[in-house]
Amino acid sequence: MSELKGACIIGQSGGPTAVINASAQGAIEAALASPHITSVYGAAYGIKGVLAEQLYDMSKEDPAELAILKYTPSSALGSCRYKLANPDVDDTDYKRILEVFKKYDVRYFFYNGGNDSMDTCNKISKYMQKSGWECRVMGIPKTIDNDLFGTDHCPGFSSAAKFIATTCMEVHRDAHVYDTGMVTVIEIMGRHAGWLTAAAKVACASGYGPDLIYLPEVSFDMDKFLADVQRIYEKKGKCLVAVSEGIHYADGRFVSEAEVSATDGFGHAQLGGLAALLADIVKNKTGAKVRGIELSLLQRCASHCASNTDIEESYLTGKTAVEAAVSGSTDKMVAYDCTRKNGVYTCVTTLLDLASVANTEKKVPLDWITPEGNFLTDDVDAYILPLIQGEPERPLVNSLPRFAQLKKVLV
Numbered sequence: 001m002s003e004l005k006g007a008c009i010i011g012q013s014g015g016p017t018a019v020i021n022a023s024a025q026g027a028i029e030a031a032l033a034s035p036h037i038t039s040v041y042g043a044a045y046g047i048k049g050v051l052a053e054q055l056y057d058m059s060k061e062d063p064a065e066l067a068i069l070k071y072t073p074s075s076a077l078g079s080c081r082y083k084l085a086n087p088d089v090d091d092t093d094y095k096r097i098l099e100v101f102k103k104y105d106v107r108y109f110f111y112n113g114g115n116d117s118m119d120t121c122n123k124i125s126k127y128m129q130k131s132g133w134e135c136r137v138m139g140i141p142k143t144i145d146n147d148l149f150g151t152d153h154c155p156g157f158s159s160a161a162k163f164i165a166t167t168c169m170e171v172h173r174d175a176h177v178y179d180t181g182m183v184t185v186i187e188i189m190g191r192h193a194g195w196l197t198a199a200a201k202v203a204c205a206s207g208y209g210p211d212l213i214y215l216p217e218v219s220f221d222m223d224k225f226l227a228d229v230q231r232i233y234e235k236k237g238k239c240l241v242a243v244s245e246g247i248h249y250a251d252g253r254f255v256s257e258a259e260v261s262a263t264d265g266f267g268h269a270q271l272g273g274l275a276a277l278l279a280d281i282v283k284n285k286t287g288a289k290v291r292g293i294e295l296s297l298l299q300r301c302a303s304h305c306a307s308n309t310d311i312e313e314s315y316l317t318g319k320t321a322v323e324a325a326v327s328g329s330t331d332k333m334v335a336y337d338c339t340r341k342n343g344v345y346t347c348v349t350t351l352l353d354l355a356s357v358a359n360t361e362k363k364v365p366l367d368w369i370t371p372e373g374n375f376l377t378d379d380v381d382a383y384i385l386p387l388i389q390g391e392p393e394r395p396l397v398n399s400l401p402r403f404a405q406l407k408k409v410l411v
Contacts, residue, residue, distance in 0.1 A: 006107025013113035017156030026318025114143035139333035151335035161199035308390025345386035
């Protein structure tokens with residue numbers, strides 16, 4: 001493929017993570033260093049910033065401040081949940097994107113996000129090809145849900161998994177302070193894929209993990225759930241439950257009472273309230289003291305519990321995306337190819353076709369879930385433990401985290 005010179009746009013989309021800015025830093029620094037990229041722009045609030053022509057000149061940022069992005073949670077450039085229409089039905093947005101690309105001579109587009117963001121990438125890439133505008137489009141993966149197809153794991157998941165396992169251990173300790181009985185239900189994010197809730201299993205190796213774990217990969221039975229809780233409560237006087245927000249009945253209905261409260265820009269149900277609902281049901285059934293805990297946004301912004309492995313791998317995805325595009329690749333997503341053999345973990349990047357990734361969900365293997373559907377096998381530990389290793393040397397001020405403060409100079 002011929003040499004291509006021009007500007008690039010880097011955008012962030014979807015729910016943020018503790019390490020999404022590490023990917024942005026990797027991409028920004030690689031782009032600023034490339035002789036093939038003439039200008040580096042950051043899109044304000046993802047694709048919305050492109051449509052609104054709100055672009056930040058990343059060359060105006062202090063390099064020392066950019067370096068702190070590695071340790072700064074949530075999307076520094078701003079995010080969005082905006083679904084592009086099928087261009088064959090409505091190409092209004094695509095015409096506008098092409099207009100902006102031509103105005104700023106954008107020849108490289110990097111989009112950092114999850115399933116829906118990869119769909120956005122794929123649509124833009126195909127439209128640019130059809131329009132004859134040479135622009136190399138690359139997806140940079142991100143999602144704590146860990147449900148992107150084709151990659152061993154997703155940037156952001158490892159840190160969220162570490163936070164969840166740590167929190168389960170801490171809650172377990174707190175729940176066992178008194179000699180009175182108590183049931184604790186911890187609600188963990190995950191609409192259709194239970195990877196985050198599966199991370200609670202890692203806490204069990206220390207002896208401070210959940211007694212029961214329920215994922216959306218298998219149908220939920222309320223009567224069986226209550227029998228499971230009752231059995232453990234009567235035996236131990238305590239019961240700690242980890243449950244995915246997306247657990248559903250056999251007919252597909254979400255157990256969560258708040259499932260119809262709203263939807264996001266992609267039409268996904270906004271779940272919540274499950275822990276409180278189950279706690280109330282368990283209390284009425286058993287008469288025990290019950291506490292429901294919803295981890296909510298803490299799962300995706302807890303950079304104080306970030307995995308250094310996650311930080312470094314996330315930085316690598318951004319860097320790899322830029323280097324691959326400059327070398328001629330397009331219409332790809334950066335992915336992880338990992339091995340775990342004899343206690344040795346290795347991870348290298350590879351490239352996947354965007355079309356194979358977009359709108360496809362990877363779920364927890366069913367054989368990792370016990371036949372009773374209420375716990376997990378040790379396969380989960382072998383998979384997750386290598387991902388949560390390492391403590392970052394993050395900058396502090398007054399013993400509090402120091403986050404990047406970008407100037408965000410508009411073009």
